[in-house]
Structures are given as structure tokens and as C-alpha cells.
Amino acid sequence: MTKRIIKQNELNFLKRELKYLEDSEILPASKAHEIEEIYEVQKLSFTKTLLYVGTVLIGAGVLSFIASNWDEIGRTVKLLLIIVLFAACNLAGYKMEKNFPKTSRSLYYLGCLVFGAGIFLVEQMFHLGTNSQNAFLWWSLGILPLSWVLRDKWILLASSLFVLKYMLDGQYLQGINIPYWTLLWIAAIYILNEKIGFSKLTGFVNGLLSLALISTIISYFINPYDNYDDFAYVYGLIYLIIGVALVLSKGKIRDTYVVLGYLVHGAAALLLSFEDSWPLDWLYIPFSILYLIYVLYLINRGSLLSIIILCVMIFRFYLDLSLEFLPKSFVFIIGGILLLGFGFYFEKQRKKGVNVHE
Numbered sequence: 001m002t003k004r005i006i007k008q009n010e011l012n013f014l015k016r017e018l019k020y021l022e023d024s025e026i027l028p029a030s031k032a033h034e035i036e037e038i039y040e041v042q043k044l045s046f047t048k049t050l051l052y053v054g055t056v057l058i059g060a061g062v063l064s065f066i067a068s069n070w071d072e073i074g075r076t077v078k079l080l081l082i083i084v085l086f087a088a089c090n091l092a093g094y095k096m097e098k099n100f101p102k103t104s105r106s107l108y109y110l111g112c113l114v115f116g117a118g119i120f121l122v123e124q125m126f127h128l129g130t131n132s133q134n135a136f137l138w139w140s141l142g143i144l145p146l147s148w149v150l151r152d153k154w155i156l157l158a159s160s161l162f163v164l165k166y167m168l169d170g171q172y173l174q175g176i177n178i179p180y181w182t183l184l185w186i187a188a189i190y191i192l193n194e195k196i197g198f199s200k201l202t203g204f205v206n207g208l209l210s211l212a213l214i215s216t217i218i219s220y221f222i223n224p225y226d227n228y229d230d231f232a233y234v235y236g237l238i239y240l241i242i243g244v245a246l247v248l249s250k251g252k253i254r255d256t257y258v259v260l261g262y263l264v265h266g267a268a269a270l271l272l273s274f275e276d277s278w279p280l281d282w283l284y285i286p287f288s289i290l291y292l293i294y295v296l297y298l299i300n301r302g303s304l305l306s307i308i309i310l311c312v313m314i315f316r317f318y319l320d321l322s323l324e325f326l327p328k329s330f331v332f333i334i335g336g337i338l339l340l341g342f343g344f345y346f347e348k349q350r351k352k353g354v355n356v357h358e
Contacts, residue, residue, distance in 0.1 A: 018032040108150060136163070166179075175222060178216050208260075
């Protein structure tokens with residue numbers, strides 16, 4: 001029987017569960033060992049590493065050679081050179097798919113690099129004068145279909161990162177324009193990520209893309225009135241609501257988006273914990289109290305990330321007081337006691353869960 005390839009953390013989880021079933025006498029010892037033998041840990045492929053590093057070096061070398069001799073090459077030759085390199089990489093990858101799949105995949109990656117470099121070089125060659133950020137958008141669009149055809153999570157991740165780079169353009173962050181068309185990219189990346197085998201990293205980046213788009217919309221409507229500092233509470237409250245909604249949706253959405261929710265509402269709450277963020281300075285006090293109560297509620301439900309958020313919030317207020325009234329050594333001592341206390345509490349909660357389960 002062909003062994004099923006899994007990650008090391010997945011195998012560790014499987015071993016713990018099999019041991020529990022074995023200790024509970026639900027499974028005989030021999031059966032647990034037999035199940036464990038079906039799985040094998042995914043190992044780093046030395047061949048893949050050589051091929052991928054080689055791909056990057058070849059791509060960098062070829063592009064460096066072209067760039068260093070760029071002024072001496074005619075415009076027509078330049079364009080043909082880019083097209084031929086791109087076509088050759090993909091054609092060679094296609095021809096080698098059956099017999100040399102790893103080499104084939106590395107050639108496809110090289111084709112993606114040549115495609116992206118070609119966009120920037122063509123822009124320079126014809127003096128298009130467009131925003132360089134747009135090149136990342138077209139680069140993403142060009143490799144997105146390839147990720148679907150090859151069912152490749154790394155190409156899809158690269159596509160999502162290029163769109164995120166495009167979204168970080170100043171004109172969008174400042175609210176001059178709203179890139180509505182990126183909704184199509186966000187939807188396409190989400191669907192492809194689900195279809196070709198969900199990647200947590202791609203899902204996380206796509207979540208950041210959605211948050212960036214929301215930021216451009218907020219900035220667009222706030223921009224005519226004043227600057228960011230005067231409306232920081234608007235950003236904070238909107239992202240706080242989004243983060244809390246993602247956390248409360250646990251069980252209905254993937255864990256990646258739940259983790260993103262914790263990070264978002266934690267960062268938003270930290271922003272809103274400063275009096276300068278509010279139109280009325282005193283509002284940060286009732287907000288901070290209510291938020292800390294909510295975080296304690298999440299901790300009571302067994303959330304490790306909420307313990308980290310609570311520690312950050314405590315340090316944020318504690319440092320304000322300690323810098324004025326306490327020596328620096330007390331800050332570290334009390335801070336360490338707080339961390340140890342929360343660590344002990346969380347371990348105790350987990351142990352209770354095990355005892356009930358047993």
C-alpha cells in the first residue's frame with residue numbers, strides 16, 4: 001500500500017489521538033501501530049530544492065544579462081527576446097511534465113519570473129509612463145490562470161502577493177481612488193485556493209487583500225474632510241467590528257480567517273486605547289474597559305491568542321503608569337509575573353479539558 005504523505009505536526013496529532021484511543025481501550029495496541037504505519041512525514045526534497053534554486057539563479061542571470069546590455073539592443077529584438085524566453089520556458093515545462101515533473105514545474109516558475117520582468121521591461125522600453133504599481137497587477141493577472149491549470153499553490157500565493165503590493169499604492173491608501181476591480185482578484189484567489197487545495201498562507205494574504213480594499217473605501221469617504229489622525233477612531237471601530245465578527249464565526253469559516261480576526265481586532269483595539277484616537281479624549285477609557293472584558297470572555301473560552309492580546313493591552317497601560325511612578329526593573333518583574341500567571345491559567349484550563357475528556 002502506498003503511504004499517505006502528511007506533515008510532521010499532523011503526524012504528531014495522529015499519534016496523540018491513537019495513544020488516547022489505545023489508552024481508552026477503544027483500539028488494540030497492534031491496530032494503532034498499524035494505522036500509524038500507513039502515514040509518512042513529508043520530507044524536504046533535495047531535488048526540488050536544487051531545481052528551484054537553479055531556476056531563480058538562471059532567471060536572475062538571464063535578466064541581469066539582458067538588463068546590462070539593454071541599451072545596445074534594438075526595440076524589436078528586445079520585445080522578441082522577452083516573448084521567446086517566456087514561450088521557451090513554458091513550452092519546455094509542458095514537454096517535460098510527464099517524464100520530469102519537478103524540472104517541469106521549475107521551468108514554469110522561471111516562465112512566471114520572465115513574464116513579470118518582461119512587463120517592467122516593456123513599460124520601460126516603450127516609455128508608457130504608467131504607475132509601476134500597475135505592473136504588479138498585470139503580473140498577477142498573467143500568472144493567475146497558470147495557478148489554476150497547474151493546480152499550483154505557490155503561483156497562486158505569488159499572484160495574491162502581487163495584488164497586495166498593487167493595493168499598497170499611495171493613491172489608494174490615501175483615498176484618492178477605490179480599486180473596485182480588485183474584488184474580482186480577491187474572489188478568484190479565494191475560489192482557486194479552495195479548489196486546488198487550501199493554503200493557509202494564501203488564505204491569510206487574501207484576507208489582508210480584503211482588509212486593504214476596505215481601507216481604501218474608508219479613506220475615500222474620509223479624505224475630503226480631514227486627515228487620518230482626526231478619523232483614526234473610524235478605522236479602529238470598523239476593523240474592530242470586522243475582527244470580532246471573524247472570531248465569532250469560528251466553526252463556520254477556516255481557522256486562518258479566525259486567526260486573522262484576532263490580529264485585526266487586537267490591533268484595532270490597541271489603536272483605540274490611545275486618547276488621541278478619539279474625538280473626545282475620555283472615550284478611550286470606557287472603550288478599553290469594555291474591550292478587556294470581552295478579551296477575558298474569550299480567554300475563558302480557552303483562547304491562547306486572547307491571552308497574548310490581553311498581555312499587550314496590560315503592558316500598554318502599565319507602561320504609561322510605570323514610566324512615571326515605578327523603576328524600570330519593576331516593569332519587567334511585574335510583566336513577567338503577569339505572563340507566568342496567564343500561562344499557568346491557560347495550562348490549567350487545558351488540563352481541565354483533558355480530565356473531562358478522559
